[in-house]
Amino acid sequence: MMSLQDKLYNWLTIKVVVDARPEDTAARDTMNMFEQLLANENGIQSPEVTMDEDMYYVEVDTNEKQKTYRFPRELIEVMLDQISNEPEKYVNYPDK
Template identity: 75%
Template sequence: MMSLQDKLYNWLTIKVVVDARPEDTAANDTKEMFERLLLEEHGISHPVVTKDEIMYFINIERNGEPKTYRFPRDLIEVMLDQITEEPEKYVNYPEK
């Protein structure tokens, strides 16, 4: 079972891809799946993302308590970097 931190990491990684490629149906579906898991398993519905030169920050509220998670940008952006470097491997297949 994935921890909350693992789910936030995966959600943020795919969110970065969706933000750059909003037409990517697979990325959107994956992001929505992680959003459901965050809500259903952890009660988190509106994580707030900020970033600086080095880190991404996710601010959440859980059980009335605020908490911030941080992740290095190079780890979060690795999937987007791969897609950008080899777009032919990541063709979008939109739903019909």
């Protein structure tokens, strides 16, 4: 079983891709899967994301408490960087 921090890390990594590539159906489907996991297993509906030059911050409500998780930008943006550097390997296949 994944920890909440792992789920948030995976969700945020793919959310950054979806934000940059809203037409990417595979990324959107993956983000939706992680949102379902967060909602179903942790009761988290709408994580709030902010960032500065070094970090992403994800604030969540768990058991009526707010908690903030921090993730280095270089770790979160690695997938987007890879896609941007080699777009031919990440072709979008639109919904049918």
